[in-house]
Amino acid sequence: MNSHASIYDTSLDANDANYVALSPLxxxxxxxxxYPELTAIVYEDRRLNWGETxxxxxxxxxxxxxxxxxxxxxxxxxxxxxxxxxxxxxxxxMCGAVLNTVNTRLDPEAIAFILSHAExxxxxxxxxxxxxxxxxxxxxxxxxxxxxxxxxASFAGGRRIGSVTYDxxxxxxxxxxxxxxxxxxxxxxxxxxxxxxxxxxxxxVYHHRGAALNAMSxxxxxxxxxxxxxxxxxxxxxxxxxxxxxxxxxxxxxxxCLRAVRAEPIYxxxxxxxxxxxxxxxxxxxxxxxxxxxxxxxxxxxxVMTAGASPPAAVIANMESMGVEVTHVYGLxxxxxxxxxxxWKGEWDGLDGEKKAKLKARQGVKNVAxxxxxxxxxxxxAPVPSDGQTMGEIFMRGNNVMKGYLKxxxxxxxxxxxxxxxxxxxxxxxxxxxxxxxxxxxxxIISGGENISSVEVEDVLYKHPAVLEAAVVARPDEKWGExxxxxxxxxxxxxxxxxxxxxxxxxxxxxxxxxxxxVFGELPxxxxxxxxxxxxxxxxxxxxxxx
Numbered sequence: 001m002n003s004h005a006s007i008y009d010t011s012l013d014a015n016d017a018n019y020v021a022l023s024p025l026x027x028x029x030x031x032x033x034x035y036p037e038l039t040a041i042v043y044e045d046r047r048l049n050w051g052e053t054x055x056x057x058x059x060x061x062x063x064x065x066x067x068x069x070x071x072x073x074x075x076x077x078x079x080x081x082x083x084x085x086x087x088x089x090x091x092x093x094m095c096g097a098v099l100n101t102v103n104t105r106l107d108p109e110a111i112a113f114i115l116s117h118a119e120x121x122x123x124x125x126x127x128x129x130x131x132x133x134x135x136x137x138x139x140x141x142x143x144x145x146x147x148x149x150x151x152x153a154s155f156a157g158g159r160r161i162g163s164v165t166y167d168x169x170x171x172x173x174x175x176x177x178x179x180x181x182x183x184x185x186x187x188x189x190x191x192x193x194x195x196x197x198x199x200x201x202x203x204x205v206y207h208h209r210g211a212a213l214n215a216m217s218x219x220x221x222x223x224x225x226x227x228x229x230x231x232x233x234x235x236x237x238x239x240x241x242x243x244x245x246x247x248x249x250x251x252x253x254x255x256x257c258l259r260a261v262r263a264e265p266i267y268x269x270x271x272x273x274x275x276x277x278x279x280x281x282x283x284x285x286x287x288x289x290x291x292x293x294x295x296x297x298x299x300x301x302x303x304v305m306t307a308g309a310s311p312p313a314a315v316i317a318n319m320e321s322m323g324v325e326v327t328h329v330y331g332l333x334x335x336x337x338x339x340x341x342x343x344w345k346g347e348w349d350g351l352d353g354e355k356k357a358k359l360k361a362r363q364g365v366k367n368v369a370x371x372x373x374x375x376x377x378x379x380x381x382a383p384v385p386s387d388g389q390t391m392g393e394i395f396m397r398g399n400n401v402m403k404g405y406l407k408x409x410x411x412x413x414x415x416x417x418x419x420x421x422x423x424x425x426x427x428x429x430x431x432x433x434x435x436x437x438x439x440x441x442x443x444x445i446i447s448g449g450e451n452i453s454s455v456e457v458e459d460v461l462y463k464h465p466a467v468l469e470a471a472v473v474a475r476p477d478e479k480w481g482e483x484x485x486x487x488x489x490x491x492x493x494x495x496x497x498x499x500x501x502x503x504x505x506x507x508x509x510x511x512x513x514x515x516x517x518x519v520f521g522e523l524p525x526x527x528x529x530x531x532x533x534x535x536x537x538x539x540x541x542x543x544x545x546x547x
Contacts, residue, residue: 021185023208024215024246028054028090029179031252038227041083042273043257044154048083050252057087059173061094061180064122066172067146071096071180074118074191078102078111078133079126080259081232081241084150084166088124089236089245093189093208094179097121100191101237104129105526111136113200114193115145117407122146124166127158128259134161155259185209190240191406194333203406204333206240210369214336214400215246217369221341222305222327224277228253231269231278233261242279242307242337263291271298279305281529282315285326286469289318290491296322305329307338312462312470313357320353330363330437332423334415336400339370340435361459362436363394363427371398372420375429381418388430391438395420426453443533445474445482452513454533457484460508461515464501466494469523471531472515475540485540486515489522517543 020026028050031040036051048056069075075092077099079085085101092099100118102111104126115123115136123145125133130149137145147162148169182189189208193201218224230248232255234241248255256273258265261284269275285306304319307329316326329338342364348356366373375392376383384392401421404412415422426444427437438444438453445452454472461470468491475485490496498518505514519539524532 021182021187021208022212023093023182023185023189024212024243024249025090025094025179025181025208027212027215027246027249028057031249035252038252039254041086041255041257043083046083053083053087054090055175056170057091057094058177058179059170059175060087060091060166062173062175062177063169064092064097065095065177067122069095069097069121069146072188073097073122074100074120075122075124076100076102076115076118076120077124077237078104078129079124079150079237080104080128081236081257082126082150082152082259083255083257084124085126085236086232086245086255086257089190089240090249093182094177096180096182098188098191098205099240100193101240103193103237104235106132108132108135108139110201112140112142114203115142116140117200117203118191120145122148124148124150125161126150127152127155130158130161137161182208185212186403188403192237192239192333202408202411205403205406206336207403210336210400210402211240211243211246213369214243214339214367215250217367217400218243218247218338219251221329221338221343221367222277222303224251224253226252229256229274229276230254231256231266231273231275232258233266233284234279234281239331239333239337242305242331244279263287264295267291267295267298270302274300275302276300277303277305279307282306282312283469283525283529283531285319286315288324289315289322290468298323301325303327305338307331312459313354313361314459314462316360317353317357320357326360328360328362328364329367330435332425334402334421334423335370335396336402339367339396339398339400340364340373341367342434362430362434364434366396366398367400369398369400370396372396373435374420375427375435376420378417378422381420384429386429386431386433388428388436391426391428391444394423394425394427394435394437396423397421443473445472445484447477447480447482447484447512452484454484456509457486457505457513457515460505461486461488461501463508464496464504466490466496467501468492468494469531471523471533471536473533473536473540475517476544477516483516484513485517485519485536485543487519487521487523487536487539490520519543 032050032054040050040053041048149162150166190206328342330340331338378393384390457472469489474482477483524535
């Protein structure tokens, strides 16, 4: 073997001419230079073009910098999907700081924990959340934090709790501020906290490289045409809006902002603003599918990307029947949001609606930014057979996997198992290489030694025309160990008995998998539309008299 250095290894080093750290910040700069006159943001009666938006980003970054905010300082934002929230995704890292978008549904104690754990130097506050943030700051004892009030003329309510407003900060800033690109693309760009349903939430740290790659992957994955018009139905606080603030900048697209997610304004904006793309959990799709027909008066092509929980095939079929093309994706906060996509194949086009919806309900294959995806034994990391039956844990690796958990090395080490990120989700690998999620590891139901997927039971329940929403958890059982317990919300005006719905399930699946108990009522949900199964598990245990 030739041991001397390769001809390609000599004097061909990285330098300023041929290497620049990857960062999504450059997307906004490029779009503003090329398309300054094109619309960037639509919100109520406000219209901002890309030239104005980029100037506002630079001004805010400059104002933060003048106040001593710089590299690795945390800037928290508690806001709805309004223009200032979008701008912060660029302005905060432009001065070297780290953006922390906080779940707006959290209580003051949880927000206080986040502000303290993140060591936030600044918090930006939407007037809708001024009261809860004021209480959170007092609870945290973080009195020296700089509080910036976002003023919104279209929102009636709230009060100023800070020392300066967002617009006053813009007035302080330099419109020619030179943004600070990361010296290392591994530098932190944002901090996102998990929901913390068991114990304190964990702080997931994203880097510039992953943010840039997953943003570009969104455009490729979805086949987004240049200048797409994107409606903000997904909270920007959730995984940085699945990296779509950065994707829209790269796409030179339009952000159509929306404060409250309701069917009427969504359909109105789709029609009036010619929205081409939006994202949302299956609960959002279900809401839209069940909205009054008179609202659905758009005629152009619309695409929706859904994730957060496995969407029932019936919900996908309902959306597509009214002309909205559904793309199913899968990911976690730890993977920058979507990192797996149900990539569609042309040969499936001829299938009937139900078969197509069933295929689309699968999570799919890795996106272009993800390097590895497997379903494997969590102990040995041996991949399970690709038979669509054998369950294992879903593992990922790639540039769109987090740096780790902030100030929590134990949890970081546990999540990185043998060079892979352990998702905690259970699934199967189909013969065609597509992954299908079956459950969270803690949600699988083991009845008489048989594994029952709660997702499979839910899928059958959603097929019944009276069912609006359904969630299935394990209920302790003396004979079987556990049995499926379904919590069901019916459509308005619809009625059905527990016995009738159980009989329907038994007609459509193996009898042992059918729920033994059904509880009717509204389902508890997180701010992103996920059903809070930990609450339902407690209720199911209470039904059995278990502690």
